[in-house]
Each structure stands twice: as structure tokens, then as C-alpha cells.
Amino acid sequence: MFKKTNARIKDYQKNDNVAYLFVLPALVFFLAFVLYPAISTFRLAFFDWDFLSEYKTYVGFDNFIRLFQMNEFYMVLGNTALYTFITVILKVFGGVLLANFVFTHVKGKVKSFIVESALFMPIVIPMSVIAMIFNSMFDTDYGIVNGIIKAFNSTPVGWLTDVDIALYTIMFLDVFKGIGFFFMISLIAMRNIPKTYYEAADMDGAGSIRVFTNITFPLIGNNLVYLLVTAFLSSFQVFEPIYLLLEGKFGDTKITISYMLWQKAFVYRDVGLASTIAIVIFIIALVVTLIQIFVTRKLTYNDEK
Amino acid sequence: MTKNSKLKLKKCNNTTLNVLRFIFGALICIVMLFPFYFMVISSLKTMTEYTAAVPTLIPHEISLDGYKLVFSNMEVFGKMFLNSLTLAIVIPVLQTIVCLPCAYALARLNFKGKQFIFILLICAMMFPGQLTIIQNFSTMVELQLVNKLSSVILLGIYSSGAIFMMRQYFIGLPKELEEAAKMDGCNAFLSFIYVAAPISLPIVSTNLVLCFNGVWGDFFGPMLLLKKREVMTLPVGMKYIMGQLGSTTPTANLAALTVMCIPVIIFFFIFRKKLIGGIANTGIKM
Numbered sequence: 256m257f258k259k260t261n262a263r264i265k266d267y268q269k270n271d272n273v274a275y276l277f278v279l280p281a282l283v284f285f286l287a288f289v290l291y292p293a294i295s296t297f298r299l300a301f302f303d304w305d306f307l308s309e310y311k312t313y314v315g316f317d318n319f320i321r322l323f324q325m326n327e328f329y330m331v332l333g334n335t336a337l338y339t340f341i342t343v344i345l346k347v348f349g350g351v352l353l354a355n356f357v358f359t360h361v362k363g364k365v366k367s368f369i370v371e372s373a374l375f376m377p378i379v380i381p382m383s384v385i386a387m388i389f390n391s392m393f394d395t396d397y398g399i400v401n402g403i404i405k406a407f408n409s410t411p412v413g414w415l416t417d418v419d420i421a422l423y424t425i426m427f428l429d430v431f432k433g434i435g436f437f438f439m440i441s442l443i444a445m446r447n448i449p450k451t452y453y454e455a456a457d458m459d460g461a462g463s464i465r466v467f468t469n470i471t472f473p474l475i476g477n478n479l480v481y482l483l484v485t486a487f488l489s490s491f492q493v494f495e496p497i498y499l500l501l502e503g504k505f506g507d508t509k510i511t512i513s514y515m516l517w518q519k520a521f522v523y524r525d526v527g528l529a530s531t532i533a534i535v536i537f538i539i540a541l542v543v544t545l546i547q548i549f550v551t552r553k554l555t556y557n558d559e560k
Numbered sequence: 561m562t563k564n565s566k567l568k569l570k571k572c573n574n575t576t577l578n579v580l581r582f583i584f585g586a587l588i589c590i591v592m593l594f595p596f597y598f599m600v601i602s603s604l605k606t607m608t609e610y611t612a613a614v615p616t617l618i619p620h621e622i623s624l625d626g627y628k629l630v631f632s633n634m635e636v637f638g639k640m641f642l643n644s645l646t647l648a649i650v651i652p653v654l655q656t657i658v659c660l661p662c663a664y665a666l667a668r669l670n671f672k673g674k675q676f677i678f679i680l681l682i683c684a685m686m687f688p689g690q691l692t693i694i695q696n697f698s699t700m701v702e703l704q705l706v707n708k709l710s711s712v713i714l715l716g717i718y719s720s721g722a723i724f725m726m727r728q729y730f731i732g733l734p735k736e737l738e739e740a741a742k743m744d745g746c747n748a749f750l751s752f753i754y755v756a757a758p759i760s761l762p763i764v765s766t767n768l769v770l771c772f773n774g775v776w777g778d779f780f781g782p783m784l785l786l787k788k789r790e791v792m793t794l795p796v797g798m799k800y801i802m803g804q805l806g807s808t809t810p811t812a813n814l815a816a817l818t819v820m821c822i823p824v825i826i827f828f829f830i831f832r833k834k835l836i837g838g839i840a841n842t843g844i845k846m
Contacts, residue, residue: 271665271669271670271671271747271748272671273669273747273748273749273752274665274669274670274671274674274748275671276661276749277661277662277664277665277669277752278661278662278665278666278671278677280657280658280661280662281658281659281661281662281718281723282662282677284658284714284717284718285680285681285684285718285720287699288692288696288699288714288715288717288718289684289687289692289718289720290680290684291695292691292692292693292694292695292696292699293684293687293691293692293695295694295695296691296692296694296695299694299695306697306698306701353588356581356584356585357585360581360585361581361585366585369589370585370588370589372828372829372832373588373589373592373593374588374592375828375832375835375836376592376593376596376825376828377592378835379773379824379825379827379828379835380777380821380824380825381776381777381779381794381795381820381824382777382779382795383777383779383794383795383796383798384777384795384798384817384820384821384824385595387798387802387813387817388595388596388598388599388814388817389595391598391599391602391810391813391814392595392598396611397610397611397615397810399598399602399615402614402615403615405614406614406615431592431595436839439836439839439840440839440840443836443839443840488688492688492689492690494779494780495779495780498783499798499799513690516690517780520693520694520697521697521784526694526698529694530694532690533688533690533691533693533694534691536688536690536691537686537687537688537690537691540686540687540688541686544686
């Protein structure tokens with residue numbers, strides 16, 4: 256009898272060969288549609304190709320040289336940096352502050368349900384739908400925003416037709432759509448903070464600003480790194496609203512890096528150049544992710560200490 | 561100042577503050593909901609009212625012309641809706657079938673190369689979509705799957721995010737259940753089918769809801785791969801619909817958008833808890 260149990264324990268500890276069967280399907284799709292194309296993009300950056308012709312011409316580092324000598328590339332990087340900076344700050348810090356507002360001041364189930372839903376709903380609505388609504392709202396002639404401005408006898412603004420303003424309108428759209436995510440995560444994190452901290456603060460007579468700066472904010476600090484990185488990665492890869500609302504406008508002076516990649520690859524069919532742009536995007540994402548890992552480690556290390 | 565009057569002052573301050581807070585809360589709601597309000601009322605306006613110099617916040621005269629135009633184009637619109645729905649059902653189901661066993665194996669089973677596979681899949685999370693789309697597009701051209709829904713399905717099945725979310729869930733489950741199953745003579749395969757899979761229902765449904773929502777609004781991939789009108793999804797076809805209806809009647813545009821929003825908003829209120837829980841799952845790192 257003992258022998259049998261021992262055999263079973265041994266059986267339990269050995270390799271589960273069935274695991275390969277479990278991993279295999281996912282691994283096949285991963286290799287075919289994630290890893291292989293990623294590696295292939297690095298290869299394509301050294302070739303001149305147009306998707307159609309049978310032969311790819313090897314051109315060495317030509318594509319990289321071409322990209323780095325393009326004035327357009329630096330303009331696009333500048334646009335993307337500005338766009339990313341503003342939207343990340345607004346989404347993350349706006350989200351945290353709104354979450355703190357709801358957390359401390361919105362009492363009652365119905366009220367918090369309404370505010371939370373209002374902030375969270377745009378996440379679920381497709382970006383293309385929101386972009387189209389904004390297109391109507393910010394229309395120069397018939398849009399309601401200009402309508403209100405006109406009602407106050409001011410001059411209408413070309414929200415989506417003025418070179419200097421259009422990108423900011425898109426930033427507003429992006430913040431509108433995205434802020435709910437950062438709001439919700441901060442709010443959940445705040446609700447997980449033990450109540451005793453707040454009771455103690457209340458006993459000491461701390462005001463709501465002190466409570467935020469001394470308790471809430473430090474305790475959601477770990478999340479903040481994650482939120483900043485997530486916001487960064489989604490903002491600097493922005494494509495949809497730019498494509499839907501700015502395509503063909505302003506001689507492409509207001510486009511971002513993802514739009515440039517799409518344009519080079521799928522409009523001009525310059526696959527080599529597009530691949531180099533993809534690599535630039537990848538390297539930026541990689542650096543930011545590594546910073547995240549480093550900072551998070553340091554934070555948890557300090558906590559443990 | 562005595563203590564008492566100080567307290568009174570504080571109280572009075574609190575009432576004004578509370579009113580200000582209420583106004584601020586209401587303002588947030590108004591700003592966030594206004595675009596949707598605008599969409600609905602504009603879709604109900606007559607053309608003359610829509611183009612009036614001073615816009616109205618409540619339509620004087622309700623007209624269903626916009627909706628009539630949308631539903632008279634039902635052939636196009638309905639087809640796109642159906643395409644979106646097909647993708648949004650097929651992809652989450654296949655994704656769960658493919659990713660759940662993988663997540664289970666990574667969480668619970670011992671096998672050679674587990675660590676390596678795990679690190680490989682982690683690295684993939686850093687790949688932005690732009691890095692893979694060029695080769696994926698050319699693969700789909702080679703496989704002659706462009707303008708077929710299956711191309712988008714193939715690209716949507718694997719998801720690192722889904723695997724990690726489900727793996728995390730399995731790690732959090734007590735091991736005793738499966739150990740008991742093993743003692744009763746179940747092998748890893750059977751204990752997955754009979755024990756682990758059924759108790760993973762909460763995370764499976766979370767993944768289905770999140771993935772459904774993601775696919776429903778997905779744009780970049782479908783835009784590149786689905787170019788013919790018959791295979792377009794709603795987000796991709798939007799520009800086409802807008803171009804066809806909106807050039808003559810902008811109110812029809814907004815009617816079409818309203819029709820697209822209604823299912824999503826219903827979906828949101830049904831699965832609100834799941835969506836929030838799912839986001840908490842992927843997001844919180846405390």
C-alpha cells in the first residue's frame with residue numbers, strides 16, 4: 256500500500272508531458288504572428304521592398320540613414336513628444352485627482368455610480384465613434400462648440416481646421432476617452448487602502464489636502480509608475496484619431512510617428528523605411544518598459560527595507 | 561475666538577464647500593456625457609435646425625429623417641454590424657480556448673523549458689503592434705486572406721495579456737483541489753478539464769468581456785486587412801458610411817453613430833462590474 260502511494264507522489268512530482276500539449280497552440284500562434292513578424296521587421300529594415308515584387312533588394316543601413324536625414328522624421332518625433340507629454344500628464348494626474356475627489360467627497364452609492372459611470376463609459380465606446388462625434392461637435396461651421404462661442408459673439412475657432420489648434424483638439428479627445436481608465440485604477444487602489452489610516456488622520460484633524468498628500472498619494476505611488484508607463488505607451492502610439500480626423504490635412508505637418516509608419520508602409524509601400532520606423536517605436540517602448548521595471552524594483556526594494 | 565464659534569465657522573464653511581463639491585461633481589458628469597447628449601439630440605434635429613447659426617440644446621422639432629436614411633442603407637450598415645459581431649464573438653472564444661490551457665500549464669504544471677517560454681511570452685508584451693503589423697500584413701497577402709475575416713481572427717487569437725491575467729488567477733487558486741483530483745487518479749489533462757477549467761469561469765468570463773470590447777472597437781488591423789465594403793467592420797466602415805450619408809445630411813451621421821453606441825452602452829451597463837474588475841486585474845500592482 257505504501258509503495259503505491261509513494262509511486263503516486265513520485266508521479267505527481269514528475270514532468271507533466273501534457274503541459275506541452277497545453278502550451279503548443281498558444282505557442283504556435285505566438286511564433287507565427289508575434290515573434291516571427293517582430294524579427295522579420297528587423298530584417299526588412301535592411302531591404303528595399305514594396306510588398307508586391309518578388310525580390311527584396313538588400314540596401315544595408317540605407318533605410319536608417321534615409322530616416323535620420325529626413326526633416327519630416329524630426330518634426331513627427333516633435334509632434335509625438337508634445338502629444339505624449341500633454342496627454343500623459345492630463346490623463347494620469349487628472350485621473351488621480353478625479354479619483355481622489357470621488358474617493359473623498361462623493362458619498363452615497365447612487366452619486367458615485369453616476370460619476371464613475373460617466374467617467375468610465377468612454378473607455379468602452381470605440382475610439383472611432385468618439386472621434387466622429389467630436390468631428391461633428393468641433394465642426395467649424397455647424398459644430399456645437401463654435402455655436403456656443405458664436406452665441407457669445409466671439410469669432411469661431413477652427414478646432415480641426417486650424418494648423419495650430421487641431422492637434423490640441425485631438426489631445427482633448429484622447430484625454431476624454433482615456434482618462435476613465437486611469438481614474439478607475441486609481442480609485443480602486445485608493446479603496447484598497449486600509450481605513451485605519453484615514454481614521455487616524457481624522458483624529459489628528461488633517462484636512463483633505465493633507466490626507467491626499469500624506470496618505471493617499473504615497474500609498475498609490477507604486478501604481479503611479481504603472482499608470483505613467485501605460486499612458487505613455489498608448490499615447491505615443493496614437494493612430495486612430497489622427498487618421499480619422501487629420502488625414503490629408505495640413506500637408507502632414509501634424510502627424511505622429513504611428514501615422515508616419517502607416518503612411519510609409521501602406522500608402523507609399525516603402526516597407527524598408529516603415530520597418531526602421533517600427534524599430535524606432537520598439538526601442539522607445541523598450542526603454543520606457545525597462546525604466547518601469549527598474550523603478551518598480553527600486554520602489555518595492557525600498558518598501559521591504 | 562472661542563472653540564465653539566470656530567466649530568461653527570468650520571460647519572458653515574463645510575456647507576459651501578459641499579455645494580461647490582456637488583457642482584464640481586455635476587460638472588464632471590456634464591462634460592463626460594455631453595458628447596453623447598449632443599449626438600442624440602443632433603440626430604433628432606431637422607436639417608434646418610442643425611445648420612442654424614445658433615445651435616439649440618433641446619430640439620424644437622423632432623425629426624427622424626436621419627434614422628430613416630440610416631435604416632434605408634441597412635444593407636451596408638447591417639452587413640458591417642454583422643461582421644463586427646462575428647469577429648467580436650469568434651475571437652474571444654478562440655482566444656480563451658487557446659490561451660487558457662497555456663496559462664494553466666505556466667501556472668501549475670512542471671515541464672522543461674517552462675521558464676524559457678514564460679520569459680519569451682513576457683518579452684512579447686513589450687512588442688508594440690507596429691512592430692509586427694508590417695510582416696503580418698505581408699503574411700496575410702501571401703496566404704490570400706486579405707479581405708477575409710479570418711485574417712483578423714488569426715491575428716487576434718494570441719494575447720500575452722490574456723495569458724498573464726489567467727495565469728495570475730490560477731496561481732491565486734488553492735492547490736488542494738487539484739491535488740485531491742490527482743490523488744483520485746486524474747492526470748494533469750483530466751484535472752484541468754474537470755477541476756481547473758470549471759473553477760476558472762470568473763476569469764474566463766472577464767477575458768471574454770474584455771476581449772469582446774477590444775475587438776469591437778479594434779481599428780488598425782481591420783483597417784489594413786478588410787478593405788472591401790462587404791467585409792468591413794463598423795469602426796472601419798464608419799468613414800465610408802459617413803461619407804455616403806454625411807455629405808448630404810449630417811444628421812444621418814449622428815443617427816448612425818447613435819445606433820452604433822446603443823449596443824455598446826447596453827453592454828457597458830450589463831458588464832460594468834466585469835469590465836471594472838478586469839481592468840483592476842490587469843492594472844493594479846500593489
